[in-house]
Amino acid sequence: MSRTGVAVVGCGLIGSRRAATAAADPRCELRLVVDTNADAAGSLAQKYGARPASDWRAALEDDSIGIVAAATPNAFLREVAEGALRSGRDVLVEKPMGKDAADAAAIAAAAQASGKILKVGFNHRYHGALMKAHDLFTGGAVGALVNIRARYGHGARPGYEREWRADPALAGGGELTDQGAHLIDLVLWLAGKPREAFAYLQTAVWPIAPLEDNAFALLRYEGGSVASLHASWTQWKNLFSFEIFGTAGSLAVEGLGGSYGPQRLTVAKRNPDGGAPEIEELAFEGEDRSWELEWQDFMGAVLHGKPYWGTPADGLAVMEVVAALYASAESAKPVAL
Ligand SMILES: NC(=O)c1ccc[n+]([C@@H]2O[C@H](COP(=O)([O-])OP(=O)(O)OC[C@H]3O[C@@H](n4cnc5c(N)ncnc54)[C@H](O)[C@@H]3O)[C@@H](O)[C@H]2O)c1
Known part of the structure; x- marks a missing residue:
């Protein structure tokens, strides 16, 4: 069986993860690793017996490359994804699908025109507790949606202002x-898609203005349901918490493994007579398998045309909500979606 050649562009934290996952998949072969930093490309190339390069266009010149994984800072994701799609490669692009909604729309259009697979790296969908919560919620286990309360954060690090994430031109936000x-x-x-978005932003601790280190967002749905989100770079102890409240119960996911703590899902079934709900605690221990499961989903789409999560429409929808939230923060008014 011929193996699909893979190029990973951007050999930092996430590119290294993509490289490890691709190298472990017998259906493909990691052939090229690209980074503008020669040391980063060189060490990953040596680890996996791949060829190093400093310019992502090297992937287009190699006919044995069928898949490009783009894991650069946000500002370069668009040119890599568009170029790879136009040259007939399937692409796994990191979230947030470019630096802004215009990038995301351009990548989505390139995917549509190419007929190739473009998957956006929303790996949290593949965490065991979140997949189970999704199954339970969409299967009606907690009734109709009342609201969602979600929090995610870490405490950044000294010198954050010198990293690409603090540079508006490279990060977008x-x-x-x-x-x-x-x-x-x-x-x-x-x-699904909300009707209205509202946000307050703060640049409270890190000297990264005009970018924010905290975002508080409210998304309101047609029927009145509300999702409240808080993303923070001043969350001194890493936190991931995602709670879904329904008319018949609730689902609470805590942790993502590693520094975010073990993944747990608490399922509460509302007691029709009032009083304490019936509680079931599910633990999802062991290695974080989200990267591997995400890659398998991608390969299923590439090799067998299967449906997958993180479609161009999914990625673009997120960036449109992000754009609406920035517009809301700017105007201090809700923005219609
Ligand atoms: N799914 C997730 O949970 C998750 C987590 C972290 C980051 N990300 C995303 O992954 C992407 C990379 O983030 P990271 O944390 O790995 O960053 P990083 O800084 O660790 O790595 C980025 C690498 O890209 C290289 N690079 C910069 N410009 C380049 C270019 N033009 N061509 C090739 N290489 C270039 C840098 O030298 C660096 O090695 C970002 O889009 C980020 O949002 C996703």
Whole structure:
């Protein structure tokens, strides 16, 4: 069986993860690793026996490359994804699908025109507790949606202002664009597109203005349901918490593994007579398998045309909500979606 050649562009934290996942999949072969930093590309190339390069266009010159995984800072995702799609490659692009909604729309249009697979890296959808919560919620286990309360954050680090995430030209936005994009994706995955968006932003601790280190967002739905989101780079102890409240119960996911603590799902079934609900606690221990499961989903789409999560429409919808939230913060008014 011929194996699909893979190029990973951007060999930092996430590119290294993509490289490890691709290298472990017998259906493909990691052939090229690209980074403008020669040391980053060199060490990953050596680890996996791949070829290093400093310019992503090297992937287009190699006919054995069928898949490009784009894991650069946000501002370069568009040119890599568009170029790879136009040259007939399938693409896994990191969230947040570019630096802004215009980038996301351009990438989505390139995917449509190419007929190739474009998947956006919303890996949290593949965490065991979130998949189970999604199954339970969409299966009606807690009734109709009342509201969602989601929090995600870490405490950044000294010198954050010198990293690409603090540079508006490279990142496009601050913590709303960064971890906030994950929360928005999860809300849209569960509840669909909201009608109205409202946000307050803060630049409270890190010297990264005009970018924000905290975002508070409210998304309101047609029927009145509300999702409240808080993404924070001043969350000194890492936190992930995602709670879904329904008319018949609630689902609470805590943790993502690693520094975010073990993943747990608490299922509460409302007691029709009032009083304490019936509680079931589910633990999802062990390795974080979200990257591997996400890659498998991608490969299922690439090799067998299967449906997958993180479509161009999913990625674009998140960036449109992000844009509406920035517009709301700017005007201090709700913005219609
Ligand atoms: N799914 C997730 O949970 C998750 C988590 C973190 C980051 N991300 C996303 O992954 C992407 C990368 O983030 P990261 O944390 O790995 O950043 P990083 O800083 O660790 O790595 C980025 C790498 O890209 C390289 N690079 C910069 N410009 C380049 C270019 N033009 N061509 C090739 N390489 C270039 C840098 O030298 C660096 O090695 C971002 O879009 C980010 O939002 C996703």
